[in-house]
Amino acid sequence: MLNRKDILExxxxxxxxxxxxxxxxxxxxxxxxxxxxxxxACDAIYDKITRYAEKLVxxxxxxxxxxxxxxxxxxxxxxxxALVAAASETEDYVPFAAALDKxxxxxxxxxxxxxxxxxxxxxxxxxxxxxxxxxxxxATTDLVCSSVNVGSTKAGINMDAVALMGRTIKAAAERTxxxxxxxxxxxxxxxxxxxxxxxxxxxFHGVGEAEKVINVGVSGPGVVHHALQAVKGAPFDVxxxxxxxxxxxxxxxxxxxxxxxxxxxxxxxxxxDLSLAPTPAIGDSVARILEEMGLEVCGxxxxxxxxxxxxxxxxxxxxxxxSSVGGLSGAFIPVSEDEGMIAAAASGALTLDKLEAMTCxxxxxxxxxxxxGDTPAETLSAIIADEAAIGMVNTKxxxxxxxxxxxxxxxxxxxxGGLLGSAPVQAVHPFSAKAFVDRGGRIPAPMHSLKN
Amino acid sequence: xxxxxTVIGKDRVGIIASVCGKLSQHNVNILDISQTILQDYFxxxxxxxxxxxxxxxxxxxxxxxxxxKEQNLxxxxxxxxxxxxxxxx
Numbered sequence: 001m002l003n004r005k006d007i008l009e010x011x012x013x014x015x016x017x018x019x020x021x022x023x024x025x026x027x028x029x030x031x032x033x034x035x036x037x038x039x040x041a042c043d044a045i046y047d048k049i050t051r052y053a054e055k056l057v058x059x060x061x062x063x064x065x066x067x068x069x070x071x072x073x074x075x076x077x078x079x080x081x082a083l084v085a086a087a088s089e090t091e092d093y094v095p096f097a098a099a100l101d102k103x104x105x106x107x108x109x110x111x112x113x114x115x116x117x118x119x120x121x122x123x124x125x126x127x128x129x130x131x132x133x134x135x136x137x138x139a140t141t142d143l144v145c146s147s148v149n150v151g152s153t154k155a156g157i158n159m160d161a162v163a164l165m166g167r168t169i170k171a172a173a174e175r176t177x178x179x180x181x182x183x184x185x186x187x188x189x190x191x192x193x194x195x196x197x198x199x200x201x202x203x204f205h206g207v208g209e210a211e212k213v214i215n216v217g218v219s220g221p222g223v224v225h226h227a228l229q230a231v232k233g234a235p236f237d238v239x240x241x242x243x244x245x246x247x248x249x250x251x252x253x254x255x256x257x258x259x260x261x262x263x264x265x266x267x268x269x270x271x272x273d274l275s276l277a278p279t280p281a282i283g284d285s286v287a288r289i290l291e292e293m294g295l296e297v298c299g300x301x302x303x304x305x306x307x308x309x310x311x312x313x314x315x316x317x318x319x320x321x322x323s324s325v326g327g328l329s330g331a332f333i334p335v336s337e338d339e340g341m342i343a344a345a346a347s348g349a350l351t352l353d354k355l356e357a358m359t360c361x362x363x364x365x366x367x368x369x370x371x372x373g374d375t376p377a378e379t380l381s382a383i384i385a386d387e388a389a390i391g392m393v394n395t396k397x398x399x400x401x402x403x404x405x406x407x408x409x410x411x412x413x414x415x416x417g418g419l420l421g422s423a424p425v426q427a428v429h430p431f432s433a434k435a436f437v438d439r440g441g442r443i444p445a446p447m448h449s450l451k452n
Numbered sequence: 453x454x455x456x457x458t459v460i461g462k463d464r465v466g467i468i469a470s471v472c473g474k475l476s477q478h479n480v481n482i483l484d485i486s487q488t489i490l491q492d493y494f495x496x497x498x499x500x501x502x503x504x505x506x507x508x509x510x511x512x513x514x515x516x517x518x519x520x521k522e523q524n525l526x527x528x529x530x531x532x533x534x535x536x537x538x539x540x541x
Contacts, residue, residue: 002456002532002539004486004488004497008458010534011460011528065510065513066530066531067530067533067534068513068528068529068531068534249538252538253534253538256533
């Protein structure tokens with residue numbers, strides 16, 4: 001029989017340390033739904049999603065009960081809509097978002113991602129139409145998430161798209177001003193976007209993917225934090241080893257759930273994304289892990305090194321535990337969704353500049369950060385360009401999910417509620433980057449993109 | 453299918469009897485029991501076989517949880533696989 005200690009440890013992880021499966025995400029290809037009549041295309045999209053994902057939520061709930069492990073979200077990701085809608089004779093892409101929203105509500109999932117465009121090298125007419133529809137689409141739907149990939153290590157950075165996205169983020173915030181600019185919480189600007197990411201708001205089903213696929217995202221910052229409390233004062237080798245062991249266990253559980261979900265839904269298993277994804281709940285924070293390593297508060301000197309160690313150890317521990325690791329895999333640092341980050345930002349210890357440095361070594365980028373509502377679009381674009389440059393040069397995914405909260409100033413707090421939490425409004429540099437952003441064109445790919 | 457039942461709560465007379473009664477009522481066979489008192493808390497772990505149980509697993513889990521609540525105990529049943537995955541290579 002299993003060791004009593006092991007069994008109780010697992011139960012304690014679930015009960016007290018917020019161990020959970022963060023998401024089961026079904027990726028669905030919508031390439032077969034392209035129609036010249038936009039209404040027929042929307043109908044085809046709705047039909048296909050509701051057919052494929054009919055049992056997704058029920059299956060997730062069954063697995064949750066049988067294994068006794070919470071599965072927080074059930075989600076759907078679809079082919080970037082700009083590719084599907086390109087065949088339709090219409091200028092207005094908002095109805096496609098409405099079709100996704102309706103399908104998400106019918107299937108009962110928490111979010112649907114893929115109102116997206118991939119424009120790292122150039123924009124098609126369809127990409128332009130999609131980006132133009134984003135503010136309206138995010139304001140008029142509840143569950144649709146949008147993402148735009150503006151750069152890659154192979155292609156460089158599309159600065160026209162970067163400029164456009166700065167304006168789009170502003171428009172999305174203004175269009176949802178009554179909800180603190182909530183539309184921007186569902187919009188991610190990527191560099192090196194991955195095609196099998198199960199996490200929102202940046203999930204989409206890449207064109208290189210199968211007809212349908214199950215991707216699972218595991219979480220557990222609280223478990224890592226708890227494990228580190230047992231090795232107070234120990235050298236970093238011990239810290240790394242402890243994190244690796246913990247990540248291994250968490251990922252094994254994710255792998256088990258992924259295989260079970262894949263079998264029951266008769267859908268191929270894609271990847272396990274082993275990301276430490278925090279929530280606003282006490283004891284579920286990535287910032288607190290960094291502080292446990294010896295930092296007085298997250299954001300002080302040493303934070304980047306601590307995060308680098310954490311991110312690497314999580315990957316090393318997880319990679320052997322799953323037959324296929326993918327997605328973003330690492331540690332997330334969304335400010336509004338992490339109780340420790342919120343506290344650090346509110347105290348002034350964690351600034352936008354430090355967060356940018358941290359994104360060089362974590363799995364994604366500037367995430368869920370609120371800035372003053374009067375921040376110019378060009379400044380947002382420049383922030384995006386900085387992040388994209390970090391991603392492009394370091395061959396990693398970076399992203400920007402930033403909220404210029406309408407009517408808010410530095411020191412205010414924006415409430416989003418639920419898993420999205422609340423964000424203290426943080427200062428941006430007051431100096432202009434307008435002439436820089438106005439140049440447009442493309443920043444060439446770095447030397448090391450020429451690997452062939 | 454093998455599963456692990458864990459019962460945790462304040463110690464008192466008759467916990468084992470009531471949990472075992474509930475399991476036998478639904479034709480769940482107990483393969484192994486380990487029980488101890490940890491800091492005044494009654495902690496019991498059972499390995500059970502649910503192959504002949506007439507209820508669906510999720511319903512059995514719900515009923516045990518409900519029975520636990522009535523007696524101020526935490527009773528849960530989880531498939532053995534999850535523990536094997538986390539603690540065995």
